[in-house]
Amino acid sequence: SSELTQDPAVSVALGQTVRITCQGDSLRSYYASWYQQKPGQAPVLVIYGKNNRPSGIPDRFSGSSSGNTASLTITGAQAEDEADYYCNSRDSSGNHEEVFGGGTKLTVL
Amino acid sequence: QLQLQESGPGLVKPSETLSLTCTVSGGSISSSSYYWGWIRQPPGKGLEWIGSIYYSGSTYYNPSLKSRVTISVDTSKNQFSLKLSSVTAADTAVYYCARIKIGFGPDYWGQGTLVTVSS
Numbered sequence: 001s002s003e004l005t006q007d008p009a010v011s012v013a014l015g016q017t018v019r020i021t022c023q024g025d026s027l028r029s030y031y032a033s034w035y036q037q038k039p040g041q042a043p044v045l046v047i048y049g050k051n052n053r054p055s056g057i058p059d060r061f062s063g064s065s066s067g068n069t070a071s072l073t074i075t076g077a078q079a080e081d082e083a084d085y086y087c088n089s090r091d092s093s094g095n096h097e098e099v100f101g102g103g104t105k106l107t108v109l
Numbered sequence: 110q111l112q113l114q115e116s117g118p119g120l121v122k123p124s125e126t127l128s129l130t131c132t133v134s135g136g137s138i139s140s141s142s143y144y145w146g147w148i149r150q151p152p153g154k155g156l157e158w159i160g161s162i163y164y165s166g167s168t169y170y171n172p173s174l175k176s177r178v179t180i181s182v183d184t185s186k187n188q189f190s191l192k193l194s195s196v197t198a199a200d201t202a203v204y205y206c207a208r209i210k211i212g213f214g215p216d217y218w219g220q221g222t223l224v225t226v227s228s
Contacts, residue, residue, distance in 0.1 A: 033214035035156075042205060042218040043156065049213055086156055088214045096169040098146065098158040098214060 002026040002092045004101035006085075011107040012077045020072045020104045022087030030090045032070035034063060037084045037103075046085075047072055074106075082108040111136040113206050113219035121200075121226050127193040131206030131219060138187045139164040144209040147180060147191045149202040150221075157202075161209055162189055196226045 004024040012018035022032055031050060035043035045054050047063035060075045070089075074081055085104045091097035117129035131145070138145060146161035160170040162180045170178050174193070182189040193200060203223050207215035 031213070035215075042221050043215075044218075045214075045216050048210070048216065054216065088156075090212070090214070096144065096161065097171065098148075098161065098209065100148075100156040100158060103155040 002089075002099045004032075004087055004089065004099055006087060006101040006104045008102070009105045009107070011109055012074070013109050014079060015076055017073065017075045018077055018106065020074075020085050020106065022070045022072075022101045023068055024089065024092075024099070024101075025068055026089045026092035026099060027065060027068050027070050029092055029094075031065065032063070032087045032089045034061075034070075034072045035086045035088065036081075037086065043086060077106075077108050079108050082106055111208065111217045113208065113217060115204060115206050115219045115222040117222065117224070119223060119225060121196055121224060122228050123197055123226055124195055127191070127196050127200065127204075127224055127226070129191045129204055129206075129222065129224070131189050131191075133187045133189075133208075136208075138182065138189065139184050142211060144169075144211065145182065145189045146207050146209045146215060148205045148207055148215065148218075149200075150205070151199075151202040159191065159193075159204075198226050200224070201226045 034047040037043040051063045087101040112134045121127045144161040147159040177194045179192040203221040205221045206219045208217040210216045
């Protein structure tokens with residue numbers, strides 16, 4: 001099965017822009033989805049597809065993809081954006097299997 | 110508003126079978142646009158996809174867990190279920206059920222339920 005690789009931790013100054021990346025072979029064929037998870041809470045979908053935000057997700061969250069790398073960008077990071085972020089895609093086998101990245105801990109300084 | 114709710118024992122003994130049910134409300138489990146899945150998260154660790162099921166009963170499992178996992182669906186009750194056999198302490202985790210939009214991944218999640226494997 002496929003693997004998705006994320007940096008374990010990233011930090012950003014309040015109000016600045018940060019990019020969180022996700023690498024994997026499956027991303028050459030499938031879009032990544034991105035999830036925000038705060039302590040003690042279930043993950044929340046923030047980006048899916050080419051660059052789509054579910055209702056209620058601020059427009060400072062955006063997604064992009066190139067080759068085997070997907071990126072989540074937060075433009076003007078806020079204190080409440082401090083959380084773990086996970087990428088997800090369908091497995092490259094095409095067997096309707098899902099795969100998650102290991103997660104990135106975002107610290108807002 | 111779609112809601113998913115996990116239910117089942119919070120404590121399971123080693124070597125026994127973990128059983129959880131997810132009840133879906135605010136929408137039909139028989140929608141052709143979605144799968145329904147189970148995802149777990151060991152304490153302090155990342156997310157792991159366990160498996161998914163389509164309303165027709167087609168199942169897809171994580172290869173690393175496939176020999177121990179069974180997922181089933183009951184459309185009459187708008188529920189789907191997880192059974193994980195021969196559990197060990199390594200199976201201790203928060204278990205989430207989720208709706209998986211075909212081609213886009215999980216979009217709605219339950220609140221999660223902690224299952225501890227201990228004697």
